[in-house]
Each structure stands twice: as structure tokens, then as C-alpha cells.
Amino acid sequence: DQALTIATPPPAGKVLLVGAGPGDPGLLTLRGLRALNEADVILVDRLVSPAVLSLARRDAQVIDVGKARGGPHESTQARIHALMVSYARQGCCVVRLKGGDPMVFGRGGEELQHLKRHGIAYEVVPGITAALACGAYAGIPLTHRDHAQSLTLATAHCRTGAAKPPDLASGDGRTRVYYMGVERLPALGARLLAEGHAADLPCALVENGSRPGQRTLHATLGSVVEAARRHAIQSPALVIVGEVAALGMDLAWFGETLRPASSDTLRRLAVA
Ligand code: SAH
Numbered sequence: 001d002q003a004l005t006i007a008t009p010p011p012a013g014k015v016l017l018v019g020a021g022p023g024d025p026g027l028l029t030l031r032g033l034r035a036l037n038e039a040d041v042i043l044v045d046r047l048v049s050p051a052v053l054s055l056a057r058r059d060a061q062v063i064d065v066g067k068a069r070g071g072p073h074e075s076t077q078a079r080i081h082a083l084m085v086s087y088a089r090q091g092c093c094v095v096r097l098k099g100g101d102p103m104v105f106g107r108g109g110e111e112l113q114h115l116k117r118h119g120i121a122y123e124v125v126p127g128i129t130a131a132l133a134c135g136a137y138a139g140i141p142l143t144h145r146d147h148a149q150s151l152t153l154a155t156a157h158c159r160t161g162a163a164k165p166p167d168l169a170s171g172d173g174r175t176r177v178y179y180m181g182v183e184r185l186p187a188l189g190a191r192l193l194a195e196g197h198a199a200d201l202p203c204a205l206v207e208n209g210s211r212p213g214q215r216t217l218h219a220t221l222g223s224v225v226e227a228a229r230r231h232a233i234q235s236p237a238l239v240i241v242g243e244v245a246a247l248g249m250d251l252a253w254f255g256e257t258l259r260p261a262s263s264d265t266l267r268r269l270a271v272a
Contacts, residue, residue: 011091015084015115017108019101019127023049027133031125036060039095041087043080047099060095077107081114088120101129105155109244112251122253129153152176172197175242182228182235189225192241197221202246207237214255216248223260231258 016035021027028036036042036056044053046066056062063083067076080096087094102108102124115122131153135142142151152174178188185205193199199222207215219227221241249259 012121013088013091013093014121014123015088015094015096015111016123016125017096017102017111018098018125019106019129020045020048020052020097020099021128022100022130022133023051025049025051025055027128028052028055029125029127032127035095035125036097038093040092041083042095042097043083044097045099048097049099053097056095077110081111084111084115085118085120088115098127099130100133101127104129104131104153109247109251113247116251124253150176173243175240175244178239178241180239182233182237185228185239186225188239189221192221197241201241202243203239203241204245204248205233205237205239207233208255209236209238210254215258216252216255217258218246218249219260227258227260 016039018032018035019029020032021029033055036052039057039060042053042056042060042062043065044062046064053062065076065080065083067073084094084096096102096111098106098108100106102111103126108124112122112124131142131151134140141148143149154174180188182205192201199220201221203219203221203224205217205219205224205228207213207217215231215233217224217227217231217233224239249257
């Protein structure tokens with residue numbers, strides 16, 4: 001019969017990139033807990049604590065994709081990419097569980113780029129990153145009005161063979177995240193330009209981050225003040241300055257993304 005020839009669409013699976021936090025299950029988010037309860041498949045890293053994993057749905061399939069110390073990282077990463085795509089295409093809810101936060105030294109960016117290339121839907125659930133957990137649990141304020149006005153999260157490791165020499169024209173390899181009122185944006189922009197940062201350095205303003213009504217405005221250091229005024233960006237908003245900011249134009253999955261009408265730099269970086 002005719003009805004029998006109609007193909008059923010493939011089931012729509014998705015991948016949730018979930019931050020497990022530093023280990024204490026009390027530091028997992030409620031959203032992360034819900035994801036662990038909805039998961040059909042959980043791809044788990046070595047750093048994830050057993051206490052967090054024990055909160056997962058009992059009949060979820062747990063696959064250990066942890067990288068052995070000194071093991072072949074690239075092949076393990078390729079396997080993780082392949083597993084995520086394959087299970088999602090079978091219609092599964094896949095949780096990719098990572099220690100700390102998935103977007104801080106967790107290869108979350110590479111995994112999202114892979115999913116995006118393969119047309120797989122995704123969400124990201126942040127976790128408490130080691131820097132924040134260690135600061136809190138060691139009684140070390142990471143900022144203090146009398147002592148420290150800036151925070152840079154850095155790693156000692158580089159991607160093998162891909163260590164980029166610093167190129168000040170396109171950024172110094174640093175991401176700067178500014179917590180501040182929007183009214184201070186003009187002064188900040190002027191200061192960064194005066195310090196010698198390139199006018200085409202990407203930056204993003206995230207207004208109402210993670211809330212209903214989130215808007216992310218993409219611009220360059222040279223254009224962000226005018227763009228923020230034009231879009232009437234309001235506090236609360238966070239400013240992220242650095243090449244990584246442009247990746248959000250491609251990888252965004254939540255809220256509204258405001259892209260510049262024209263900027264060769266941003267388009268080049270977004271597909272990098
Ligand atoms: N995505 C993780 C970081 C992964 S890189 C995060 O956001 O925390 C792994 C490094 O993070 C470790 O080598 C260690 O330096 C640090 N780290 C992760 N969990 C930690 C913990 N509970 N205590 C101290 N350092 C931790």
C-alpha cells in the first residue's frame with residue numbers, strides 16, 4: 001500500500017554536554033542532575049567522580065571514554081566524536097559528562113564543532129570549574145577589591161604541534177571576561193584599544209545569560225560600543241574579549257544571537 005512506502009523520519013536524538021563539577025555531588029547543578037536522569041547513554045570522563053555518576057538513571061548505558069594518562073589522545077577524541085554522533089542518530093539522549101565545566105579546558109568546543117558539522121542538536125549544562133571550586137573550598141577569593149582585579153584561566157598544555165605563536169594583531173591568545181555594568185563598556189573598550197589590542201579583536205556581550213531573553217551581541221573591539229548602544233544592551237551583561245568570542249556565532253544554541261551585518265574578521269574566525 002501507498003502508506004507503507006512513506007519513510008518515517010529518523011528519530012531526533014541530541015547530545016547534552018554536562019559539567020559534573022569538581023567531584024562533590026552537591027556541586028552538580030539541578031539541570032545536570034535532570035540530564036543524568038534523562039540520559040539513554042552517558043559518555044564519561046576519567047575526572048568524573050563516582051558519586052556523581054551514581055546519580056544517573058539506573059538503566060542508562062555508561063561508556064567510559066576517559067583518556068588514559070599518556071594514552072593516544074587524538075584517537076580517544078575521535079572515538080568520542082563518533083560515539084556521540086552515532087548514538088544521537090539512533091535517537092538517543094546522549095549525555096557527555098565531563099569533570100568541572102565542559103567549556104573550560106574540557107574540549108567542549110571541539111565536540112560542539114563536531115556535532116554542529118554533523119547536524120546534531122545539542123545543549124550545554126555548565127558545571128563548577130576547578131578554579132572556582134578550589135577557590136571556594138580553599139577559602140581563596142579569586143578576586144578581591146584590595147588585591148586582584150582580573151582573572152585569567154590558563155593551561156600549561158597546548159595542542160600538540162598546534163601551539164600558535166602569539167600574534168598581537170589578532171589577539172594575544174588570552175580570553176578576558178569582564179563582569180561589569182553596561183555603562184562602563186565605552187571606557188573598557190577605549191582602554192583595551194589604548195593598550196594596543198586590535199580593533200578587529202572579536203568580543204561578545206552576553207545579556208541575561210542563561211535566562212529567558214538572553215541575547216548575545218557579536219562585535220569587534222572597535223565596534224562593540226556602538227553595537228551595544230544600537231541594540232540597547234542592558235545590565236546584567238558579561239563581556240568576553242578574545243578570538244574565542246567569535247566561535248559563538250557558529251556554536252550558539254540558546255537565546256538570540258546578534259551577528260554583525262558585515263565583518264570579514266568575524267566570519268573568518270567563526271569557521272576556523
Ligand atoms: N573541565 C575541567 C578541567 C579539565 S582539565 C574543569 O572545568 O574543572 C583537568 C585539570 O583540571 C586537572 O589537571 C586539574 O588541574 C584540574 N582539576 C579538575 N578537577 C579538579 C579538582 N577537583 N581539584 C583540583 N583540580 C582539579
